[in-house]
Amino acid sequence: MVNDQPTQVRPTSANGGRTTAPALRRGLDILELFLDSSEGLRVPEITARLGLPRASVHELVGALVDRGYLKANSDDHPSSYSLGVKVLQLGGAYEQALDMAALGRKIAKSVAAESGETVQVAVRDGRLAVYVVRVDSRHAVRLVSSVGSRLAAHCTAGGKMLLSALDDDELDALYPDDDSVEPMTQRSIDSKARLLSGLAEIRRRGWSEEFCESNDDAACVAAPVFDAHGTCVAAMSITVPTIRWNEATRERNLDLVREGARALSRELGASGKHV
Template sequence: MKKEEKPVVVKSADRVLDIFELFAEEKEPMSLMDISRKLGMPASSTYKILQNLQARGYLETDKQERAFYLGYKLFEIGSKYLQNTSLSAEFHQVAQKIVDDLNESVFLAIRDGGNILYIAEKQSSHAVRFVSHLGMKLPLHATAMGKMFLSSLDQEEIRKLYPDEELGALTSSTIHSYRDLLSQLEEIRSAGLSFSQGEAVEGVRCVAGPIYDSSKQLVASLSISIPSARMDDELWSRAIEWVRQASRELSTKLQFQQ
């Protein structure tokens, strides 16, 4: 009988995966010594791995370069994977129904640190419309989908994103007060929907809803964008109802149960 071969374990690769799994468990920025101590790894070799991961975009550091946290590269890989999963396929089916009814653009995004990352869209046929492109990023606080993600965070997590309480402006309508943002997030938590009034793009209004997975985690957000010139009360009301319905439908597809 042939002896079963044991899988080859590459120690350095194992340590990289240990670091990723540690960040997934801790969910907080950690210093070099924190990581070294928790994983029982020598500080010198831990430092080399962390520097390598930071250079490749898999880790980032705070302004003092003392605390590490997961970088954009992992989110980028995750978004590319997500585009090929059932969520993307289900989104296109739902979005097509919305476009058929409203003829307005529909978008799907995930969170990428302090930004949203557009991963799917279904455009309207109107000449005047908001056009994104896959992989485009916009600040969380300036977008309806971004504010939906912010509403899922506690105040400590939000504070880490805006340590100086400074909110960058994309337009003259972008929310600029940190206190106003916190107040708006409370309203979003109560309503279950979020809105943008020309805050990312002048003259474009958006409504966004949450998409949850089976573990009740907010994993994506769906939005409808409508130029103000085409807006009326009936269209806006129908868009809001579509976002509610589509968000529930996509969450159900991901096995979410309230």
Template sequence: MDSSAERVAALLLAFADKGADGDHKVSELARAVGRERSQVSRMLHALQRSGLVEQDEETRRYRLGWPLLVLASGAGDTALLRAARPVLRKIVAHTGEVALLSVQQGNRSLTVLREESAQSLRAGGWVGRSSPMHCTASGRALLFDSDDQLVDALTADDLLAPAHGLTGPRSLDELLARLRTERQRGYSLASEEVEIGLTSVGIPVRAPAGDLVAVLNISGPTSRMIPRIDDIARRLRAAAGGLEAALAHPLRSGTR
């Protein structure tokens, strides 16, 4: 007979079907875990009181809560997170904009570190937030090593979603064309593709073996970012190089 902890764990894992940003009806979750609807409802109410899940007041659907997403974001590569913190601080000091570290989580870009800017007008993702890969600087930079078939598999569902007037790619061909340009110049640029007035630049970070493990990202208001894209990309390249060196020589950099 399974324990209460095992039942709760199974329920939380059932949310993975739609990713961190997906939501579910109680009946869907009950079917997924093979439990009575009333029993699942009681567990969800308990999880909601702790903030681990949230319920939409209009649709009555449940989604994972931010405390759980933030907790999960810290469960990744400890060496990468520790080495990235001073790098993000340096980026913010030099650019005055928000700096982010993102990793791939399934077909999403997940923000795992964020360093704030002192600017009164700030922008960018927050820790624990996951975003589509086709229309974000971090997401497209994470796709740099993916072949066309994998890019299609990772972005097909999101490319079908309405664009709402934003400037993100609306077809696979358009996405692949942007990726070819961005790979050639070495950085991704997403201007007003997710949010009006928001522009982001992303640079891949590679492990010593050459695998793409993360993306450094600077995000800020378009009015401040666009005139400085070349300088921002140059600073991000230098920062990515410093982070890669820290990952290659953890003892020398103080990362353990």
């Protein structure tokens, strides 16, 4: 941490009164200088533009280089810096999220029209499934949720689909023990062993389901959505109240959600076995 001035937290007008640490704010100020500088900047230039102590700038630039947000232009003496690959990755992730919502909603509408039930698209944030698209059922009795809803991933069909794409090390980091597998209902997965066993089965068959695991009155099937790199980036799901759930409903909605997920994958550039 930079300690050339007393550490304090100040409100910022740009975020509605929330506060940020000085080092973080200065790091972001440095990155934003590069929005108008395609040829790179040297530490003295950054120091002059921001009015910061040179030692602080050296430390912050070093941290940004270490994390991939800046890179040193090796042919320059003294070194100048330009934006690194991590910024490109963040921009790509942001662009993908925008495409995901727009494309996902278009395809989810089509799937919902055929199914008559609620269709959602979820992405993963740690141990949570976050719903970025939702198209309501046309029935009076239907799932109540909203875009932006966050549920425990291991309790939802879409969340389990996303978790099944992770490797053993990633799953161990997310779920180190049984205490990290918290149930939402009496039917929820409630142990790491059950979770890992269930995810192995999902990988084998290529789709997931839940019955009253996140909601005592809802059943759900989900399928994976892949991007151009073959990465599972989202899951599409169809949720049905249990009063309308039976084997025929399950099979029909499973066919619809798998086809919908393949259609969204094609829109995102996936090919081969993923479509």
